Amino acid sequence: MNLLESLKIALSSIWNHKVRSVLTMLGIIIGVAAVIIIVAIGQGARKQLTDQMFATDKNAIDIYYEYMPKEGEEGMYWQEPQLTTEDIQTLAEVPGVKAVVGINHAGGQVVYSDTQGDLQITGVGSEYFTAKKIKIVEGRPFYAADTDGLNRAILIDTAARKKFFKETENPIGSIVDINGNPFKVVGVYQSPVPEQYRSSEGELLMPRTVVSMMFGNMEIEQLSVIASDSEKISETGRLAADTLTMKKKLEDGRYTTQNFEEYEAELNKTITLLTLLIGSIAGISLLVGGIGVMNIMLVSVTERTREIGLRKAIGATRARILLQFLIESATLTSLGGMIGIGLASVATILVTKFSPIGAAMNPLIVLIGVSFSALIGIIFGILPANKASKLSPIDALRYE
Amino acid sequence: MIKLTNITKIYGKGDLEVPVLHGIDLTVEDGEFIAIMGPSGSGKSTLMNIIGFLDYPTAGTFELNGEPIGSAKERVLARLRNEHIGFVFQQFFMFPRDNAIKNVASPLIYAGVSKRERTERAKQLLDKVGLGDRMKHLPSELSGGQKQRVAIARALVNNPSILLADEPTGALDSKTSEQIMELFTQLNAEGKTVILVTHEEEIAAYANRIITIKDGLIIDDRRER
Numbered sequence: 015m016n017l018l019e020s021l022k023i024a025l026s027s028i029w030n031h032k033v034r035s036v037l038t039m040l041g042i043i044i045g046v047a048a049v050i051i052i053v054a055i056g057q058g059a060r061k062q063l064t065d066q067m068f069a070t071d072k073n074a075i076d077i078y079y080e081y082m083p084k085e086g087e088e089g090m091y092w093q094e095p096q097l098t099t100e101d102i103q104t105l106a107e108v109p110g111v112k113a114v115v116g117i118n119h120a121g122g123q124v125v126y127s128d129t130q131g132d133l134q135i136t137g138v139g140s141e142y143f144t145a146k147k148i149k150i151v152e153g154r155p156f157y158a159a160d161t162d163g164l165n166r167a168i169l170i171d172t173a174a175r176k177k178f179f180k181e182t183e184n185p186i187g188s189i190v191d192i193n194g195n196p197f198k199v200v201g202v203y204q205s206p207v208p209e210q211y212r213s214s215e216g217e218l219l220m221p222r223t224v225v226s227m228m229f230g231n232m233e234i235e236q237l238s239v240i241a242s243d244s245e246k247i248s249e250t251g252r253l254a255a256d257t258l259t260m261k262k263k264l265e266d267g268r269y270t271t272q273n274f275e276e277y278e279a280e281l282n283k284t285i286t287l288l289t290l291l292i293g294s295i296a297g298i299s300l301l302v303g304g305i306g307v308m309n310i311m312l313v314s315v316t317e318r319t320r321e322i323g324l325r326k327a328i329g330a331t332r333a334r335i336l337l338q339f340l341i342e343s344a345t346l347t348s349l350g351g352m353i354g355i356g357l358a359s360v361a362t363i364l365v366t367k368f369s370p371i372g373a374a375m376n377p378l379i380v381l382i383g384v385s386f387s388a389l390i391g392i393i394f395g396i397l398p399a400n401k402a403s404k405l406s407p408i409d410a411l412r413y414e
Numbered sequence: 415m416i417k418l419t420n421i422t423k424i425y426g427k428g429d430l431e432v433p434v435l436h437g438i439d440l441t442v443e444d445g446e447f448i449a450i451m452g453p454s455g456s457g458k459s460t461l462m463n464i465i466g467f468l469d470y471p472t473a474g475t476f477e478l479n480g481e482p483i484g485s486a487k488e489r490v491l492a493r494l495r496n497e498h499i500g501f502v503f504q505q506f507f508m509f510p511r512d513n514a515i516k517n518v519a520s521p522l523i524y525a526g527v528s529k530r531e532r533t534e535r536a537k538q539l540l541d542k543v544g545l546g547d548r549m550k551h552l553p554s555e556l557s558g559g560q561k562q563r564v565a566i567a568r569a570l571v572n573n574p575s576i577l578l579a580d581e582p583t584g585a586l587d588s589k590t591s592e593q594i595m596e597l598f599t600q601l602n603a604e605g606k607t608v609i610l611v612t613h614e615e616e617i618a619a620y621a622n623r624i625i626t627i628k629d630g631l632i633i634d635d636r637r638e639r
């Protein structure tokens with residue numbers, strides 16, 4: 015038996031009923047397109063979230079304070095212990111720790127000659143520059159003396175430089191006004207934050223001791239440890255957190271780390287659940303599509319009773335007729351699947367273009383999509399094909 | 415050679431039983447030209463269908479070239495139809511969307527013949543039945559006589575030894591019927607066994623053996639010339 019021959023017969027019979035075929039395929043088209051779009055967007059979203067999680071540094075892990083009072087001693091108010099440069103130095107000696115970064119945050123109104131803007135301020139120590147591999151474009155980073163001596167110095171990022179200074183102008187040594195206080199620009203740096211999460215206004219770095227003094231917040235609000243071995247990041251983080259808890263002799267609290275693995279597992283669970291949910295909706299649409307195909311194939315068998323009778327009269331076996339109709343319905347649904355994939359790829363391209371999610375179509379999913387729709391055609395084609403193959407040739411020929 | 419012994423055929427079951435053939439004994443030698451006549455409803459088509467492996471007899475034995483067919487499987491019957499029998503119907507029966515060449519070539523698909531050879535042989539036969547200039551036409555673009563020629567070409571394409579025709583001229587005028595009968599005569603002269611059913615004496619006159627059926631029994635069997 016020649017499969018190609020049967021495929022040609024199937025294609026021509028689909029072509030002969032163009033409108034009906036397209037309508038029949040609709041369920042399959044929608045089902046397949048939905049599945050593929052969902053999977054593509056899901057993968058894109060997952061990738062984006064993971065990227066975001068590790069946006070700054072893959073080797074870094076945050077250490078934060080957790081209030082854990084003893085039974086019966088819960089207070090309404092509690093205070094987070096103060097951290098200082100000294101604590102950072104202690105943590106830097108914990109085995110496996112490559113560097114420790116302590117920062118705080120503020121925002122301030124910056125004025126320079128005619129320009130003004132609200133900028134994000136990150137308070138840092140001298141260790142920040144090497145630990146985060148900050149690229150200094152002009153001038154210098156902070157030294158220990160800047161933090162210890164409460165030096166009113168700032169570094170501006172390249173965006174802020176563009177905003178406040180002309181290209182030919184040398185910003186180093188200029189005095190800018192921040193919330194009414196004069197600050198001296200000592201350097202220009204390239205912000206390590208990915209562009210899409212960065213304010214276009216620009217940012218600036220200030221010694222964290224100065225931030226603490228000026229804005230009244232803690233000297234170290236965010237403490238992160240950078241491990242020399244990225245594989246052992248959780249371990250190193252935990253060790254550092256425990257060291258800090260012990261050093262601070264904490265009674266009603268402790269230092270702990272964010273658990274990435276747990277977070278990631280939770281995220282994966284959510285995405286999987288969502289995919290499953292939408293997948294089952296798509297599955298129902300494919301089921302309905304399949305029933306539509308079965309229905310049309312049954313109509314087609316009835317319409318073509320005489321053709322079937324004639325084919326049998328000239329020597330077609332039952333198996334041959336069965337195969338012909340199975341191939342026809344599988345071809346119908348595969349075509350539907352291919353159109354669905356086409357639509358999905360257009361949608362994926364549009365999503366990538368007009369939203370931050372980089373939806374990615376997996377070539378494997380295309381293959382699965384086509385084979386799955388062919389399978390639907392075969393499953394829902396069995397009943398009609400069987401009906402066709404069982405017709406007796408004379409009864410079929412006599413059919414009016 | 416075809417040998418039928420005590421063939422009976424009953425349609426339906428139980429109270430709805432319709433006995434049609436009541437014990438037909440018939441031997442057809444290779445190269446014969448037989449006309450089957452008889453009143454309407456006498457069972458002529460039923461007999462033709464049994465001879466052409468389109469239907470099973472209810473009882474009796476059937477031998478083709480000395481081989482008993484018995485209760486052969488559907489797959490075997492399909493092959494026998496394809497290889498040994500060429501069927502021509504009163505209503506022509508064409509694949510309406512296929513042109514003359516494809517219609518004629520269709521049995522060869524099931525014989526597993528390659529596309530090129532199929533087209534080749536279909537063209538040859540269309541030439542033979544005098545339709546060399548209508549090869550690419552669709553059935554709807556052909557006259558009744560032309561359609562019947564296409565059907566005859568199709569019946570011949572797999573080179574069967576037996577040609578069965580159930581009222582092949584039933585839907586044609588007398589002039590066209592004559593041409594079709596001359597074609598059958600020529601094919602018989604070339605060695606094909608031809609069995610046809612007809613109601614018309616003039617058509618039966620082309621045959622060299624005329625069998626008359628009435629109420630499912632052969633009541634007359636005479637050889638001409």
Ligand SMILES: Nc1ncnc2c1ncn2[C@@H]1O[C@H](COP(=O)(O)OP(=O)(O)OP(=O)(O)O)[C@@H](O)[C@H]1O
Pocket residue numbers: 425426432434452453454455456457458459460461
């Ligand atoms: N599938 C069937 N079920 C029941 N009865 C049938 C069936 N097919 C044919 N018959 C009956 O069998 C009898 C013989 O039918 P058949 O078609 O063989 O007659 P015929 O001799 O070919 O008649 P005509 O000259 O009108 O074509 C008829 O009475 C018909 O009603």
Ligand SMILES: [Mg+2]
Pocket residue numbers: 458459460580
């Ligand atoms: Mg009849």
